[in-house]
Amino acid sequence: MPFLQCAGGGDLPDRLLVDLDMDGQVKVSSWPEGGLPEEVSRAPLAWPLDSDALEDLRWYLEDYLLAPYGVWEERGPAIREKLAGWGDLVFGSVFADGQARFAYERARR
Numbered sequence: 001m002p003f004l005q006c007a008g009g010g011d012l013p014d015r016l017l018v019d020l021d022m023d024g025q026v027k028v029s030s031w032p033e034g035g036l037p038e039e040v041s042r043a044p045l046a047w048p049l050d051s052d053a054l055e056d057l058r059w060y061l062e063d064y065l066l067a068p069y070g071v072w073e074e075r076g077p078a079i080r081e082k083l084a085g086w087g088d089l090v091f092g093s094v095f096a097d098g099q100a101r102f103a104y105e106r107a108r109r
Helices: 051-062 075-095 098-108
Strands: 015-020 025-031 038-044
Touching (some): 015 098, 025 075, 025 098, 038 098, 051 075, 075 098
Antiparallel strands (some): 015 025, 025 038
């Protein structure tokens, strides 16, 4: 497919670039080594995390990791256990199917 052509003549991107635009659209671009990113997909992002999960994530990254001990010894590890699942949900929202999924599969090769 033309949108996955690399500047060096190869057909696989070196990496993918994922941008969340201000309008809530998620844009996936193929970015070949030595070239410029080229958009392969743009779609509304159906954000899979609710406000409680986002607050837990914010707390974990911004507060807990600065002082991961004391009164937080139960909450921190409990949230850490949720990180992989949240990552899977967000990944699925961006790369579920269509051109974004195709570009991801090509980049993995």
